Amino acid sequence: MSVYPAVTGPDADSDPTLAALLEQLQGRFQNAVCATLVYGSCLRSGDIYDGLLDLYLICDNYRAAYQRALPAAANWLLPPNVFYAEQRAVGDAPADRILRSKVTVISLRDFQRGCSTAWFESYIWGRFAQPTLILYARDAPMRTQIETALTTAAHTLLRNALPALPPEGSLTSLWEQALGLSYATELRTERSGRAQELAHSSREFYAALTQHHAGSLGHGFSLHQQVGEWRYSSQPGRFSRRRAVLAWAVRRAQGKLLSIMRLVKGLFTFDGGLDYIAWKLERHSGEEIRIPDKVRRAPLIHLWAFFWGLYRRGIFK
Numbered sequence: 086m087s088v089y090p091a092v093t094g095p096d097a098d099s100d101p102t103l104a105a106l107l108e109q110l111q112g113r114f115q116n117a118v119c120a121t122l123v124y125g126s127c128l129r130s131g132d133i134y135d136g137l138l139d140l141y142l143i144c145d146n147y148r149a150a151y152q153r154a155l156p157a158a159a160n161w162l163l164p165p166n167v168f169y170a171e172q173r174a175v176g177d178a179p180a181d182r183i184l185r186s187k188v189t190v191i192s193l194r195d196f197q198r199g200c201s202t203a204w205f206e207s208y209i210w211g212r213f214a215q216p217t218l219i220l221y222a223r224d225a226p227m228r229t230q231i232e233t234a235l236t237t238a239a240h241t242l243l244r245n246a247l248p249a250l251p252p253e254g255s256l257t258s259l260w261e262q263a264l265g266l267s268y269a270t271e272l273r274t275e276r277s278g279r280a281q282e283l284a285h286s287s288r289e290f291y292a293a294l295t296q297h298h299a300g301s302l303g304h305g306f307s308l309h310q311q312v313g314e315w316r317y318s319s320q321p322g323r324f325s326r327r328r329a330v331l332a333w334a335v336r337r338a339q340g341k342l343l344s345i346m347r348l349v350k351g352l353f354t355f356d357g358g359l360d361y362i363a364w365k366l367e368r369h370s371g372e373e374i375r376i377p378d379k380v381r382r383a384p385l386i387h388l389w390a391f392f393w394g395l396y397r398r399g400i401f402k
Contacts, residue, residue: 211267248329270340
């Protein structure tokens with residue numbers, strides 16, 4: 086029996102448009118997709134037609150998914166690759182309704198390693214330490230592998246975050262601060278309260294995961310209830326605390342650089358990549374973002390100054 090907490094959300098069996106999108110993606114990636122995950126704001130809101138649905142496609146390997154050397158090499162060198170996909174409504178839904186998705190592709194090997202301590206960077210284990218729904222798994226053993234990786238991601242985040250956090254507090258504050266450390270390693274446009282919102286809205290999910298991992302986190306970690314609220318305490322040594330603070334500082338510098346590299350790579354894999362970037366920035370910052378003509382003509386030359394200008398405006402954090 087899986088220890089990964091149950092996550093509810095969209096179901097391809099009851100939504101023919103979602104089923105058609107998943108079928109489209111299987112064809113696009115040569116039937117090499119062994120699992121499909123969904124997470125993020127659409128999963129939390131329950132409306133997969135509001136904004137872009139965040140899909141992760143776990144594939145057997147990059148060569149099998151692309152059957153072309155260049156995109157396979159790009160995905161292998163700097164995973165993951167990001168694409169755009171949409172599906173017009175089928176069945177009884179209004180004909181003008183469109184399901185839009187951001188599709189991220191990663192191999193099973195990279196996903197499993199990215200959820201574990203094998204990856205210093207928190208890009209995967211920080212992201213998948215949040216509620217994630219397995220939309221599709223090729224078979225029962227594959228579902229078990231994915232659930233194990235997701236459970237491991239939460240363990241990896243907690244083990245890396247604990248020494249850098251206060252020695253005691255509420256379980257919700259533990260996850261809020263741990264997620265905040267991971268968020269800070271990327272160029273993010275979301276409002277600063279996103280980690281708090283996620284930790285509060287998923288209390289039961291995080292309580293179940295923390296109870297499962299409590300005995301293996303080290304640092305003298307323990308859980309107890311006080312006035313009906315789960316609280317934690319830990320006793321990291323001075324050396325562990327200094328090492329953790331330094332490691333997260335390195336992750337912040339490393340992660341922001343890799344975020345820029347992934348954005349640039351996305352210009353060549355994401356249809357309408359510049360317009361997507363502008364849309365995402367506007368959606369989360371509330372400010373109008375215009376892409377200058379010179380950036381559209383020669384993105385590799387002018388994109389850097391454009392990003393720097395956005396950073397100085399506070400659009401990126």
